[in-house]
Amino acid sequence: MQDTNTTALHTTIEHLYQVFSSYPAPQRVIDYPCVSCFSTTDEHYLLNIPLQKLNDHIFGALIESCNIIPFGNDIYKYFVPRVLELTTIENPDFSFSFVEYVHREFAKFDYQNTFSAKEISAIDNFFDAWLQQEFNKPMDQYDEAELFYAAQAGYNTIPFLKEIRHDNNNKIIVKHLMNYILIQEKYKSKTEFTKWSNTGTLKQLIRWIHHEHI
Numbered sequence: 670m671q672d673t674n675t676t677a678l679h680t681t682i683e684h685l686y687q688v689f690s691s692y693p694a695p696q697r698v699i700d701y702p703c704v705s706c707f708s709t710t711d712e713h714y715l716l717n718i719p720l721q722k723l724n725d726h727i728f729g730a731l732i733e734s735c736n737i738i739p740f741g742n743d744i745y746k747y748f749v750p751r752v753l754e755l756t757t758i759e760n761p762d763f764s765f766s767f768v769e770y771v772h773r774e775f776a777k778f779d780y781q782n783t784f785s786a787k788e789i790s791a792i793d794n795f796f797d798a799w800l801q802q803e804f805n806k807p808m809d810q811y812d813e814a815e816l817f818y819a820a821q822a823g824y825n826t827i828p829f830l831k832e833i834r835h836d837n838n839n840k841i842i843v844k845h846l847m848n849y850i851l852i853q854e855k856y857k858s859k860t861e862f863t864k865w866s867n868t869g870t871l872k873q874l875i876r877w878i879h880h881e882h883i
Contacts, residue, residue: 707734
């Protein structure tokens with residue numbers, strides 16, 4: 670039986686497919702300068718495989734080749750539901766990097782000021798449900814990469830969260846966490862990551878978010 674958070678997330682994904690269903694499958698891929706990252710074979714696969722069968726590897730390759738996927742371009746809006754859905758699917762080989770890639774891509778093209786009201790609402794509702802699920806997982810279900818990612822959000826939002834620690838509106842907190850994740854332009858270096866892991870700071874931050882604020 671699915672828990673409430675999982676069910677809510679699944680509902681928002683279904684809604685994304687409905688909202689973006691008016692966009693046709695593109696006939697070509699534009700603006701990918703790195704042919705070694707994204708080949709003509711990759712392009713053929715992307716354009717000819719049914720949307721819900723596309724995997725995170727193909728979108729990861731496209732992101733690496735473009736530096737940024739212009740999801741704001743109607744040509745690419747067709748892919749938005751599947752790209753967001755893939756951030757919720759466990760894939761030990763690639764999933765964490767893919768989540769980071771996608772969230773940063775959406776920050777770059779500023780969807781909240783460029784998409785229609787219905788599209789913005791569908792994406793916001795997805796992010797709300799995604800974070801509600803992520804920050805309510807039992808501590809033993811986080812791997813180090815996820816702890817690092819969540820700790821980044823906690824590290825940057827602690828001042829804000831302290832101001833509203835008595836506010837029980839989880840949605841406000843989750844939205845602010847998402848905003849801080851999206852606007853980050855840098856992530857900790859590998860050296861700092863190792864240092865944080867060794868001192869237990871990562872687990873302290875995620876516990877602070879998990880137990881006191883969500």
